[in-house]
Amino acid sequence: MQQIAWQRELLRIVIIVALATATGMSFEQPFWGAFLGLIVSQVLMLKRLNELYRWSNNQGSAPQDGGLVGYSVDILVRRERSLNKKIDKQGKQLKRIAEGIESLKDGVLIVNQAGCMTSFNRASCHLLGLRADTDMGQHITNLIRAPRFVSYFKQADYSDVIELESPHRSNITVQIQVAQFGIDQKVIVVRDVTERQRVEKMRQTFIADVSHELRTPLTVINGYLEMLEDADLNPGISRAIKQMSTQNERMKSLVNDLLHLSKLESDNAGIGNDWFELQSLCAISVDQLRAYRPTSLTGEKFPEATLSCDCVSGIEILGFSEEFSSVLINLITNAIKYGHKEGLAAEVKVTIDTLDEGLEIAVTDQGEGIASNHLSRLTERFYRIDESRESTVGGSGLGLAIVRHALDHHDAQLKIESVLGEGSRFSFVIPNERIRMKGSV
Numbered sequence: 001m002q003q004i005a006w007q008r009e010l011l012r013i014v015i016i017v018a019l020a021t022a023t024g025m026s027f028e029q030p031f032w033g034a035f036l037g038l039i040v041s042q043v044l045m046l047k048r049l050n051e052l053y054r055w056s057n058n059q060g061s062a063p064q065d066g067g068l069v070g071y072s073v074d075i076l077v078r079r080e081r082s083l084n085k086k087i088d089k090q091g092k093q094l095k096r097i098a099e100g101i102e103s104l105k106d107g108v109l110i111v112n113q114a115g116c117m118t119s120f121n122r123a124s125c126h127l128l129g130l131r132a133d134t135d136m137g138q139h140i141t142n143l144i145r146a147p148r149f150v151s152y153f154k155q156a157d158y159s160d161v162i163e164l165e166s167p168h169r170s171n172i173t174v175q176i177q178v179a180q181f182g183i184d185q186k187v188i189v190v191r192d193v194t195e196r197q198r199v200e201k202m203r204q205t206f207i208a209d210v211s212h213e214l215r216t217p218l219t220v221i222n223g224y225l226e227m228l229e230d231a232d233l234n235p236g237i238s239r240a241i242k243q244m245s246t247q248n249e250r251m252k253s254l255v256n257d258l259l260h261l262s263k264l265e266s267d268n269a270g271i272g273n274d275w276f277e278l279q280s281l282c283a284i285s286v287d288q289l290r291a292y293r294p295t296s297l298t299g300e301k302f303p304e305a306t307l308s309c310d311c312v313s314g315i316e317i318l319g320f321s322e323e324f325s326s327v328l329i330n331l332i333t334n335a336i337k338y339g340h341k342e343g344l345a346a347e348v349k350v351t352i353d354t355l356d357e358g359l360e361i362a363v364t365d366q367g368e369g370i371a372s373n374h375l376s377r378l379t380e381r382f383y384r385i386d387e388s389r390e391s392t393v394g395g396s397g398l399g400l401a402i403v404r405h406a407l408d409h410h411d412a413q414l415k416i417e418s419v420l421g422e423g424s425r426f427s428f429v430i431p432n433e434r435i436r437m438k439g440s441v
């Protein structure tokens with residue numbers, strides 16, 4: 001097609017030049033004739049190009065031409081048609097996506113680099129009380145003013161979500177997650193979590209109530225069992241009573257741990273930070289456990305563990321001393337319970353190191369260790385590595401869940417490292433903002 005257009009164009013020039021040359025020859029001026037022919041063909045070409053230019057600017061109709069100009073027009077028309085089809089298709093796709101976002105129950109907002117809203121869906125209006133006519137273009141922090149959201153929005157790391165009361169309706173709790181997209185835009189997803197929170201609260205209250213109610217009957221049973229332990233009974237019954245006592249102790253520790261965990265999960269937890277001295281707290285926790293010898297379910301005592309703590313004095317931590325102490329006690333208790341090998345006494349070390357990001361506190365033992373496939377699940381409630389192994393020491397299965405929650409309130413995370421047959425290391429880092437040297441303020 002392109003070749004034919006070229007041939008036609010050339011043929012047109014040749015014919016015009018030949019006719020003009022022939023006319024020039026009849027006046028004995030073939031050269032001027034040919035020259036005139038060339039000028040005429042160029043003028044005609046310019047005329048067609050001008051028509052093409054006007055048409056491309058939407059002025060006038062497309063030039064009707066069988067040469068290169070006509071060929072270009074054909075190509076442009078075809079290209080425009082296919083582009084229009086693509087735009088149409090993409091327009092429909094965009095419309096479908098917009099309709100999908102509009103029909104979501106979750107609020108979706110898009111904000112630009114400056115933090116101003118460039119679009120939001122209907123659910124955002126319901127959850128946050130936005131109004132399309134007045135709020136579009138407003139800065140997001142003018143509409144969600146809660147200080148927690150403002151500092152969350154300003155930070156560059158959005159790996160976490162935050163939950164807060166809706167600024168529009170106080171009976172709605174919303175979960176907000178921000179994600180960066182493109183170079184300078186952010187998408188904010190707002191989810192109604194009121195029902196989930198209500199169920200979670202019900203669960204917590206139920207567990208706390210049941211645990212509380214179980215305390216009294218357990219104390220009574222314990223009293224009678226202690227009385228019977230001292231009585232002169234035949235050996236079979238004595239053994240049964242001993243086992244009942246051990247199980248009763250286990251139930252008591254389970255109930256206490258459940259109560260402790262619900263306290264840590266309650267709304268009031270994590271409020272009322274205060275500075276406390278780390279060394280004295282470590283020393284008290286270690287001393288408290290020095291004489292601790294776990295008993296197996298068959299009633300044997302494990303050998304006494306060696307405990308060491310290398311904490312220097314003068315370091316203060318901003319947090320909750322009771323919760324912090326329960327972290328240390330749980331980790332050291334576990335190290336004593338699980339950190340021994342074949343009847344040998346456990347060697348437990350509590351070490352404190354200064355890192356760039358804060359103060360690292362670690363509890364290390366030289367026990368049997370934990371296989372790597374269990375490590376990520378150890379802080380789940382009631383997660384046990386091996387039931388047969390646990391039944392020898394009788395833990396509640398809640399210790400590490402308590403540790404995780406208590407550390408959350410100190411902006412720290414539990415790190416578990418372990419090598420099978422060599423021992424385990426449970427550590428966490430208290431961030432620098434929560435540490436000071438005594439007397440520095």
Ligand code: ADP
Nearest residue numbers: 334335338384385395396397398399400401424
């Ligand atoms: P429990 O109250 O049963 O000790 P935890 O939540 O404290 O429950 O611990 C969960 C499980 O993690 C334990 O049952 C035990 O199998 C394992 N574990 C915890 N600490 C250690 C440790 N230092 N060495 C080996 N295993 C451990």
